[in-house]
Amino acid sequence: MNDTSDDQALMTAYRGGDVNAFEILYRRHKGPVYRYLVRQCKNPAIAEEIFHEAWVGIIKAKDRYEPTAKFTTYLYHLAHNRLIDYYRRQAAGIPLSYDNDPDPVMEKQADVAEHEPENELDRQRMAKKLLGLIADLPDAQRETFLLREEAGMSIEEIAVATGVNAETAKSRLRYAVAKLRSGMQTTDNRGTAVW
């Protein structure tokens, strides 16, 4: 097993007792899973707890692991479930956005000229602004966006990981993207919307 082995092969090797395979798998995915959780629940201490629980869940279930689905789908499904458990334990319960999905009919978007930032400082500034907008998204839309960006998941994989159908996942993502684009808009000196 080495760094180029695919996730399923690594997990299968770990099931067979190869701890090194798990370490490769963990180092490959720890950052994206961690960022997904921190940005989703907005509380680093809770995110760390859920992160730990999700990985321990993978470890404990290793003997039952069968490589029938993508490992990342399995991993993020576990993390998502732990997150939902966390929401359930809160007095406010599961955020309403998980039940009240937006109408799948998309709002018409204004044409926006997109410009790549010219220097590193601009890139950082825009990234910071974007993270602020992501934090303000409804929870279910934020989760969908984060799963796409951090885990690189397709709509279908996000749907499996979050336990909804593909249409719902797509609708959540489209709304998230629309809101983020709208929030990133600025106006140039000719009055054209750019960002």
Added chain:
Amino acid sequence: MVNTPSQEDKDMPGSGHLSRAYHAGPQSEPPSHLDESILAEAKKSVKSSKKGLRGAFAWGAPVSLAAVVVLSVTVVLLMSQEGVDPLQPVASKALRTVPESASSKATEPKQEHKRREEPATFAADPLEKNIGPPPSADMIEDAAAPAAPASRDRMAEESRVTAGIGAQEFSAASTARNEVEDACDLAVRKLAWFQNAHVRRKNNSSFEYQEKTFKGCVAVIDGDRSKLPPDRGAGEDFYPQEGSELAAMGWKVVVDAGGPDGTFYQVIKKNVFCIVDGKWDGGDDSDPTYVPSSTLQITVMCSRNP
């Protein structure tokens, strides 16, 4: 992990631009203590799997041998008490003539030994460390049976005895039954109605809820969703619907948060509250190849209202 442009990007104009902006931001990583803890857990799990396998073979023979020796010595002692020469080939007769009292003495230590071993079996799994051993078949039947004080007491007795507390201790402790245990009895009886429900319960346990630790009863009911009747789900039977028997008893819902992968609610009655947390795999409508797990677990936690 940056996405490559796909049909989805084309469907969502601007998402590629957002993606680039997103990945230009800080790439935070988990703290090193988390890495260490998880990797240590991964190593420990592999070691314990290997040890468990090796241990089974390593200890199997000596334990069997020890059991044979203990049994043989017991038989010889009993035969000597009865005046039978153990070396004579009349062992079967001697065994038949062992008085009932002596026979029960011979079997008692084995039963006690078994009772003491059971909690350790469950403590071996860290996820189940606060949960007592599985109840006997009688307990499960009682759990599903209509309320009857005698059966409730027997259920409690079973629970205590299997938890390692002697029957004599129980007779004194039974007078101290409190509202929390009564609530837990009721919840388990209502929720463990389905076939093959497997109940583990501990009355003097603790659990965390809304960042507070509560002392009380914790019961875990395991089952198989595929065995449930098609028209009836699990986990809702302690929910005091309007006009229900539970509502008439004074139970009220204060938190309700269900979903496709489980149920969660908190109910209260005067000085007691209970939480019902049911978990199962809700499946995935969008993926016909996904086979949901049939396992079902309902955790009941009851304590005094703070």
